[in-house]
Amino acid sequence: MKIAVCLKLIQPRDGTSHFALQLGQVLAGAGHEVTMVAEICGPPESSLDETGLPVIRVGQTRWETAAGNVHRIGRLARERGFRVLFICSGLPLRHLEQALCLMPDSLAIVPVLGGDREHVYQPVQRTAAAWNFVVAESPRLLREIRARVPGKPARLLTTGIVHPDEGELGGRAPLSVPLRLLYVGRLFGRKNVWMLPKILAACLRRGLPSTLTVCGYGPDRGVLEQACREEGVADRVEFLELPSREDLYGALRSHHVSLLTSSPGEGLGLVLLEAQANGCVPVASRLPGVTDFSVEDGVTGLLAEVGEPESFAAEVARLADPEVWRRFSEAGVARTRRLFSLEEMAREYGGLLEELEGGGHPLPVPRSRLPRPRFGPGSFVPRALYPSAERLYRLARGARRPAIGTGPSSGRP
DSSP: OEEEEEEEEEOTTOHHHHHHHHHHHHHHHTTOEEEEEEEEEOSOTHHHHHHTOOEEEOSOOTTOOHHHHHHHHHHHHHHHTOSEEEEEESSOOTTHHHHGGGSOTTOEEEEEEOOSSHHHHHHHHHTTTTOSOEEESSHHHHHHHHHHSTTSOEEEOOOOBOOOOHHHHHTOOOSOSSEEEEEESOOSGGGOTTHHHHHHHHHHHTTOOEEEEEEOOSTTHHHHHHHHHHTTOGGGEEEEOOOSHHHHHHHHHHOSEEEEOOOTTOSOOHHHHHHHHTTOEEEEEOOTTTHHHHSOBTTTBEEEOTTOHHHHHHHHHHTOSHHHHHHHHHHHHHHHHHHSBHHHHHHHHHHHHHHHHTTOSOOSSOGGGSOOOOOOGGGGSOGGGHHHHHHHHHHHHHHHSOOTTTSTTSOOO
16 A cells, blocks of 8 residues: 655654654555655654655745645645555644645545644644544543544554564663663753753752763753753763664663653653663653553653652652662563554554555545635745745835824824
């Protein structure tokens, strides 16, 4: 079957990118012809080469209008002969929402919810008439989308990860001093990375010799470095680049605790699964229906209160006993192998594809009969001319605007 996996942005250490590429590989491994469809591909592109999946870039080109881009995306499935389009919902892909109703009736469209945020839910709500089925990555996302679009078919499907083999796991170091903490992820906003040096400082105050390794990039890198200096722990913090999965897995096996400090908004947290698979015990924000699904609290990892560094430090302290840490580490490996395997992911997504191929989950109203997209005047301006068009628009509005104090509502006679 010809399948497209669509997302806004392909970039390293981004959860949606990671999931989308893994989904593409799983489907390709099952014998399907899979193409990645992305608006933007960030560096490095070597991660794409490793997957072996072809990529189509659908971002608006310099001399393309927004209306033209909508129609180009809408034609894509027809021209390429795709039968199923998976839309990995993280950041919304520009113009995709308008283009869905232009796609052929023969195409099955399946959004995959990967974040507990309004900008994930709302496009799926608005386009409910155009898609056939929705997949959720965690129980929280499934409950929310069922409440928002009642009557539409939705299901929680397994998110699988690559598991290290016994030889690799056999080389992981036991708990030792100092306790090695690791953060993997984007450095921005809701990830609350400002907490990391505070957690480290709180561990040190508790008498826990500790270090912190940060693997990630993003706009809050400078904020994080400044916070490390302010907390007096800069000499205990290392920043690493981990360009490949092998590098990441090696780092997980050489660290003891994986921190996830995010606020509400996460979808599942693939790094939590990968940490447990490699025997690195997670201490994560308590996000009901999300982290309590990826982590079995008190068994494979520990959950702390959102935004409270002292709560994180207290949970880390529970793992300072080598026997306790070993028990958590082994339980995490066993649970992820049982519940989050690529084989189970392939089986469940394969079952959904069979349903769709057999005509399951049809649209009540064919996509071809849905209202066509409507465009304003600005939608016919090439992107290269946006700055000039914006200046002309402002000048025109200024010419039409009455002078202050002379208009009909100024109160003057």
